[in-house]
Amino acid sequence: xxxxxxxxxxxxxxxxxxxxxxxxxxxxxxxxxxxxxxxxxxxxxxxxxxxxxxxxxxxxxxxxxxxxxxxxxxxxxxxxxxxxxxxxxxxxxxxxxxxxxxxxxxxxxxxxxxxxxxxxxxxxxxxxxxxxxxxxxxxxxxxxxxxxxxxxxxxxxxxxxxxxxxxxxxxxxxxxxxxxxxxxxxxxxxxxxxxxxxxxxxxxxxxxxxxxxxxxxxxxxxxxxxxxxxxxxxxxxxxxxxxxxxxxxxxxxxxxxxxxxxxxxxxxxxxxxxxxxxxxxxxxxxxxxxxxxxxxxxxxxxxxxxxxxxxxxxxxxxxxxxxxxxxxxxxxxxxxxxxxxxxxxxxxxxxxxxxxxxxxxxxxxxxxxxxxxxxxxxxxxxxxxxxxxxxxxxxxxxxxxxxxxxxxxxxxxxxxxxxxxxxxxxxxxxxxxxxxxxxxxxxxxxxxxxxxxxxxxxxxxxxxxxxxxxxxxxxxxxxxxxxxxxxxxxxxxxxxxxxxxxxxxxxxxxxxxxxxxx
Numbered sequence: 054x055x056x057x058x059x060x061x062x063x064x065x066x067x068x069x070x071x072x073x074x075x076x077x078x079x080x081x082x083x084x085x086x087x088x089x090x091x092x093x094x095x096x097x098x099x100x101x102x103x104x105x106x107x108x109x110x111x112x113x114x115x116x117x118x119x120x121x122x123x124x125x126x127x128x129x130x131x132x133x134x135x136x137x138x139x140x141x142x143x144x145x146x147x148x149x150x151x152x153x154x155x156x157x158x159x160x161x162x163x164x165x166x167x168x169x170x171x172x173x174x175x176x177x178x179x180x181x182x183x184x185x186x187x188x189x190x191x192x193x194x195x196x197x198x199x200x201x202x203x204x205x206x207x208x209x210x211x212x213x214x215x216x217x218x219x220x221x222x223x224x225x226x227x228x229x230x231x232x233x234x235x236x237x238x239x240x241x242x243x244x245x246x247x248x249x250x251x252x253x254x255x256x257x258x259x260x261x262x263x264x265x266x267x268x269x270x271x272x273x274x275x276x277x278x279x280x281x282x283x284x285x286x287x288x289x290x291x292x293x294x295x296x297x298x299x300x301x302x303x304x305x306x307x308x309x310x311x312x313x314x315x316x317x318x319x320x321x322x323x324x325x326x327x328x329x330x331x332x333x334x335x336x337x338x339x340x341x342x343x344x345x346x347x348x349x350x351x352x353x354x355x356x357x358x359x360x361x362x363x364x365x366x367x368x369x370x371x372x373x374x375x376x377x378x379x380x381x382x383x384x385x386x387x388x389x390x391x392x393x394x395x396x397x398x399x400x401x402x403x404x405x406x407x408x409x410x411x412x413x414x415x416x417x418x419x420x421x422x423x424x425x426x427x428x429x430x431x432x433x434x435x436x437x438x439x440x441x442x443x444x445x446x447x448x449x450x451x452x453x454x455x456x457x458x459x460x461x462x463x464x465x466x467x468x469x470x471x472x473x474x475x476x477x478x479x480x481x482x483x484x485x486x487x488x489x490x491x492x493x494x495x496x497x498x499x500x501x502x503x504x505x506x507x508x509x510x511x512x513x514x515x516x517x518x519x520x521x522x523x524x525x526x527x528x529x530x531x532x533x534x535x536x537x538x539x540x541x542x543x544x545x546x547x548x549x550x551x552x553x554x555x556x557x558x559x560x561x562x563x564x565x566x567x568x569x570x571x
Contacts, residue, residue, distance in 0.1 A: 096323055098307060099321070103231075103328055104230075105303060105307060120358050127336075132293070139295065140298055141321040144466060145314070145321050151555065156302050157174050157404040174400040177302040181302055183454045184393055189435055189436065192207055194355045195360070195382055195386070208440060211387065212390075219432075227391045228310060230391070231388045234385055242331060242338070245366055248369040249337060249369055288524055290452060293459050296523075306399070339361065342361040397428075401427035402420050402423040403420065407419075461484045464487060465483050465484050465534060479539075482533050483531070491522055494522035498517045
């Protein structure tokens with residue numbers, strides 16, 4: 054087993070390095086580093102989006118969630134899939150028409166103030182780092198299971214490999230690795246799915262029948278309440294996932310890697326089909342792991358269930374499939390983390406350094422230098438934080454990042470596009486308040502505090518009862534935008550509001566002059 058794992062890991066690593074080397078030849082400008090030059094097709098971007106979304110949290114975390122909590126795994130799954138409808142109908146086209154390199158470009162198309170760009174960039178950095186935590190936690194657990202490498206050392210190794218990948222390849226390399234990884238992951242998942250269903254004689258209903266006898270929960274395992282005993286908790290989690298995708302910076306920047314809004318829309322359709330099929334297989338893989346691997350073995354490998362998929366692969370496909378699934382999981386983590394780092398580094402280099410500090414006059418060489426420096430800083434911070442989060446399910450960690458994005462970024466994006474009276478004060482207060490509210494509620498919630506020693510980071514009674522605070526923090530983010538707009542109404546009344554131009558450009562891709570001259 055060790056040799057198979059090492060060989061396949063080596064193939065994945067060498068393959069990504071070759072792609073990085075090739076991409077580095079084309080990554081000479083800030084545009085190619087930030088958005089791959091905006092030249093991806095709908096199919097390519099759809100696969101890259103799927104690769105971004107089919108992260109360690111989706112593959113390892115979701116299968117683990119279904120394996121340990123049964124029906125409650127649906128709460129982590131369906132919201133994320135439905136969220137692409139929000140992206141398709143409300144966000145994808147306006148973002149592509151208004152943006153250039155970052156989310157900050159899109160927001161400041163309407164509010165040409167450095168303060169707004171600075172707050173947007175800070176939000177992007179914070180969300181990017183938080184989303185990375187789930188990926189690095191999965192990496193640590195994966196390496197520990199496969200090679201016996203301690204968790205902390207594993208996280209550091211993955212961080213360093215990913216950093217090398219980002220420093221030279223940028224978004225071009227990240228996009229192509231995402232595309233290849235998406236194909237491999239869907240293909241590997243399909244093979245695993247077929248082998249698991251063969252164990253059940255391809256009787257899909259029999260999976261649900263047999264899993265009832267595989268856990269102490271019996272029939273209740275297929276009913277809600279194993280993890281989310283409160284309906285409010287489940288509703289809060291779902292709301293964060295449904296709305297969160299439309300605010301995740303590393304997902305949104307994908308719509309700036311295509312040439313126009315039509316291609317952006319088509320790429321969303323591609324990712325919805327890919328993710329839909331993938332999620333169907335994940336359900337049966339999770340429940341199959343419960344029956345075939347057993348809860349005890351899954352928990353022994355990782356208390357959060359993150360290693361259920363590799364263990365299932367070993368059981369039904371032997372050492373080779375175990376090594377292949379594990380290697381693809383590694384490539385998944387590497388590619389997703391790289392995309393997140395590129396997004397965060399772009400926000401720092403383009404928004405903070407070029408637009409705020411250098412007033413838009415930084416050279417290409419200076420921007421590239423700052424982007425690579427920011428990549429190093431983001432990676433180091435994420436590694437240090439990940440060392441303390443080993444016991445968390447990676448799908449849940451990702452769900453918190455979704456909630457932060459839905460509470461802080463999404464209200465500002467929607468109001469910027471669709472509300473005439475919205476102003477820069479509302480944008481700044483909304484982003485800061487949404488972020489702060491989410492982080493505060495998580496910090497005083499049951500995932501950080503628990504009366505049971507060892508069940509959370511700290512021992513004690515949580516002050517906020519919900520594990521996912523979206524049902525409170527998301528409305529609070531929208532409310533903060535409204536209150537900020539009211540507060541800033543008089544101050545901004547005399548300012549030149551270009552809402553009409555934004556409305557036309559977000560819909561058509563052309564400014565008012567371009568439409569008039571058409």
